[in-house]
Amino acid sequence: MHPAKSIIAFTTLSGAGYGLLFLLALGAGLELLPADPWLGVLGLGLALGLVAAGLLCSTLHLGHPERAWRAVSQWRSSWLSREGLLALVTFLPALALAWGWVLEGRIWLAAAVPLALLAAATVYCTAMIYASLKTIRQWHHPLVPLLYLLYALATGGCLLVALQTAWGLRAHESAFVAALATTAAWVIKLRYWRDIDGGRAIATPESATGLGGLGKVRLLEPPHTEENYLLREMGYQVARKHAGKLRKLAAIAGLLLPLLALVLLLASDSGWWDLPLALLAALGALLGTLVERWLFFAEATHTVVLYYGRQA
Amino acid sequence: MTSLPSQPGSVKLGLVIDLDTCVGCQACVVNCKEWNAGGYAAPLSDSDPYGAHPSGAWLNRVHGFECGEGETARVVHFPKSCLHCEQPACVTVCPTGASYKRVEDGIVLVDEDRCIGCGLCAWACPYGAREMDPVTDVMKKCTLCVDRIYNENIAEEERLPACVRTCPANARHFGDLGDPTSEVSLLVAERGGYDLMPEMGYRPTNKYLPPRPRRDATTCGPTPARLEPVAPQGGLLGWVDRMLSAL
Numbered sequence: 001m002h003p004a005k006s007i008i009a010f011t012t013l014s015g016a017g018y019g020l021l022f023l024l025a026l027g028a029g030l031e032l033l034p035a036d037p038w039l040g041v042l043g044l045g046l047a048l049g050l051v052a053a054g055l056l057c058s059t060l061h062l063g064h065p066e067r068a069w070r071a072v073s074q075w076r077s078s079w080l081s082r083e084g085l086l087a088l089v090t091f092l093p094a095l096a097l098a099w100g101w102v103l104e105g106r107i108w109l110a111a112a113v114p115l116a117l118l119a120a121a122t123v124y125c126t127a128m129i130y131a132s133l134k135t136i137r138q139w140h141h142p143l144v145p146l147l148y149l150l151y152a153l154a155t156g157g158c159l160l161v162a163l164q165t166a167w168g169l170r171a172h173e174s175a176f177v178a179a180l181a182t183t184a185a186w187v188i189k190l191r192y193w194r195d196i197d198g199g200r201a202i203a204t205p206e207s208a209t210g211l212g213g214l215g216k217v218r219l220l221e222p223p224h225t226e227e228n229y230l231l232r233e234m235g236y237q238v239a240r241k242h243a244g245k246l247r248k249l250a251a252i253a254g255l256l257l258p259l260l261a262l263v264l265l266l267a268s269d270s271g272w273w274d275l276p277l278a279l280l281a282a283l284g285a286l287l288g289t290l291v292e293r294w295l296f297f298a299e300a301t302h303t304v305v306l307y308y309g310r311q312a
Numbered sequence: 313m314t315s316l317p318s319q320p321g322s323v324k325l326g327l328v329i330d331l332d333t334c335v336g337c338q339a340c341v342v343n344c345k346e347w348n349a350g351g352y353a354a355p356l357s358d359s360d361p362y363g364a365h366p367s368g369a370w371l372n373r374v375h376g377f378e379c380g381e382g383e384t385a386r387v388v389h390f391p392k393s394c395l396h397c398e399q400p401a402c403v404t405v406c407p408t409g410a411s412y413k414r415v416e417d418g419i420v421l422v423d424e425d426r427c428i429g430c431g432l433c434a435w436a437c438p439y440g441a442r443e444m445d446p447v448t449d450v451m452k453k454c455t456l457c458v459d460r461i462y463n464e465n466i467a468e469e470e471r472l473p474a475c476v477r478t479c480p481a482n483a484r485h486f487g488d489l490g491d492p493t494s495e496v497s498l499l500v501a502e503r504g505g506y507d508l509m510p511e512m513g514y515r516p517t518n519k520y521l522p523p524r525p526r527r528d529a530t531t532c533g534p535t536p537a538r539l540e541p542v543a544p545q546g547g548l549l550g551w552v553d554r555m556l557s558a559l
Contacts, residue, residue: 001435063429063449070408070426077315080432081407134401134512135438203438203509205377210506210520211331211388215380220387221336223373226366229443233434303509304440307375307392 001136002236003297006060011126012155012290014054014087015148018119019156020047021094023174025119027160028101029112032173040101043163047156048094055087079132083125090118123152130296137312138196138300143188150185151289157181158258158278158285161265165278172266179262182285186255189292193247196299201312208306219309234302235310246295254288257281314406316399317415324418324490325456326396326517327476328499332524334483336374336389340475344372344393344454347474352459357447369443371454372475388523391484393475394441394454395508395516396420402433402442402453410451418490418517419458424450438512461486489517 024043027033033043059065072088074081096111127148130139157178164171205219206212227235261281265274301312348371349356358368372393379386396413400420403411410426411433413419422433427450434442434451442453457473460466470477476484487496496519499505505519544550 061430063431063444064427067408067426067428070410071428071430072407074314074407074409077404078407078432080405080430084407129405129432132405133436135436203511207511208439208509209377209388209390210508210522211377211379211390213522214386214388215384218378219375220378221376223341223375223392224370228367229369229434229446230440233431233444234440302435303438303512307390307440 001297001300001302002233003294004061006057008290008293008297010054010058010061011148012054012286012293013050013057014126015123015152015289016155016159016286017047017050017052017054018090018123019152019154020050020159021090021156022116022119022153023156023160023177025093025097025112025116027174028097028107029109029116031107033164034169035101035105035107036167037102037105039163039167040098043160044094044098044101046159046163048091048098051087051090079125079128083122083129086118086122086125090115090122093118120149123149134202135303136300137199137202138296140202141192141195143192143195147185147188147192150181150188151292153181154178154185154254154258155282155285155289158262158282161262162275162278162282165265165274170270171278175262175266178281178285179259179266182255182258182262186251190251203303203306203312205306205309208303219307222308230304231308234304235308236298238298240299243295243299246291250288250291250295252288253284254292257284257288314403314409314411316403316413319415320398321415321418322490323416323488324396324398324517325461325487326418326489326496326519327393327456327473328485328487328489328496328505328519328521329391330483330485330503330521331388331390332483332503332521333481334374334389334391335481336376337480338374339478339480340391340484341370341372341374343474343478345370347457347460348452348455351457352455353452355445355448356452357445359446367446369445369452371443371452384526386523386526391475392439392441393518394420394456395439395514395518396454396456398515398517399513401436401514405432405436407432419456420453421455421458422451422453424448427451438509438514439516456486489519 059068062068071081072085075085093111093115097115100106100108124145127145131144134140157174160174161171161178164174205217209217211217258281261277265277303312306312356369360366375390377388377390379388396418400413403413408426408428410423412421429449442451445452461471463471472486476486485496488494489496491497500519503521505521507516544553
């Protein structure tokens with residue numbers, strides 16, 4: 001599948017934003033975060049900014065972004081529609097929480113609880129857009145929704161650690177959550193990579209053409225002389241050459257770097273190194289997730305390539 | 313609504329494609345493009361059509377496959393367009409309601425004024441039946457020539473999908489596959505018509521008729537033995553052969 005920059009940016013940024021929203025709602029609701037108005041402004045502002053930036057990026061992928069509002073209408077059948085609808089609805093408790101936190105100096109549980117739930121549900125819907133497609137075996141995998149949730153929690157967690165550290169607060173709980181989510185995300189990702197590498201094709205050129213009775217089916221004459229939409233969109237082949245190296249790079253940036261920084265942060269007494277460590281963790285987590293997301297698209301194969309002499 | 317009709321209609325209009333008689337002439341491809349560039353699906357655009365890298369949206373494509381090995385191998389021309397599935401995920405994934413399946417005849421269509429061009433339906437289609445229009449940025453697909461088959465302004469014999477009407481080998485048939493007594497259903501039953509990628513569970517309406525088995529692989533294959541010189545037995549040629557051999 002063609003790794004469109006707009007979609008990779010969308011899923012990574014909005015994932016981090018929803019992860020941060022989830023943890024802010026949880027932290028504030030459990031009174032682990034002070035009801036400091038400026039922390040509220042910066043934290044919720046950063047989270048909602050990431051979400052908004054992600055959503056704006058996603059509209060760049062559309063042929064007609066001016067009609068994007070129509071996309072909330074088909075929530076009964078479409079995961080994309082559900083994602084869009086929940087993304088918009090999530091702004092309501094987020095703004096309510098911001099109102100209480102920033103203007104009233106109080107954390108309203110009635111806003112924090114729905115915010116945490118809606119943020120998680122939105123990320124789940126994003127994942128299901130891909131996981132519901134039977135045509136792409138690497139996406140139609142039971143671990144995909146869990147992975148999206150864990151990556152959102154890991155990146156959001158690292159951002160919260162950076163935010164708290166910048167505020168001069170001890171970030172023990174959030175650093176622990178971030179380290180746990182990061183580890184879980186990558187352990188499950190390794191398992192997922194092993195699965196898709198050894199995965200069986202869901203269809204074959206023989207079943208795609210129904211000509212298996214005549215023997216092995218090979219493409220002799222392609223139906224067009226130039227690349228078409230189908231091949232550009234679903235016949236992407238560039239990444240596979242460097243997939244192994246990119247996976248290692250993603251794991252170094254997304255797992256080792258943040259984990260090391262977070263462990264050092266947890267182990268250390270406060271010092272000047274706290275903020276650089278926290279920023280390093282956040283940067284690594286975002287970078288690693290970007291590469292991981294790029295691979296998620298580039299390594300995915302669509303059944304349509306069976307009609308073009310390739311394996312899916 | 314991109315939910316599927318809760319009570320699917322009994323009429324299932326579709327195509328039956330005969331892989332035995334298709335000669336791969338591409339006439340259906342061209343006539344499809346010609347009709348749909350001006351009809352319901354218009355415009356069906358191309359980008360850079362006369363330049364170095366022409367590209368464009370087409371609703372019907374003919375692939376050429378080679379099947380089997382050696383003397384029994386054969387070439388099969390393989391036309392492919394929307395199969396108007398009974399479980400079309402391209403419809404249910406659509407976030408705007410632009411894609412829909414008609415209750416009255418099962419045709420899957422796109423309301424282009426509602427299409428946001430997200431491309432998710434093309435991802436959901438296992439067959440590659442949908443292509444984005446490079447100029448208008450909305451999704452295009454086979455309409456089963458919905459603007460021909462019911463069109464009372466054209467002669468009755470013209471009320472067929474453009475690809476079917478133009479096929480010089482009569483390899484394409486159009487009809488109601490929901491009616492077991494229709495000509496197309498009988499053809500499917502008689503010739504063992506089948507679904508493409510049944511394991512995907514989309515239950516396509518269009519059926520493909522398999523190439524007929526060869527009567528005798530040794531008489532119609534390019535057997536090297538047939539090209540060896542053979543001495544004629546008897547008759548004038550036999551006499552000439554004997555005379556010339558004696559010289």
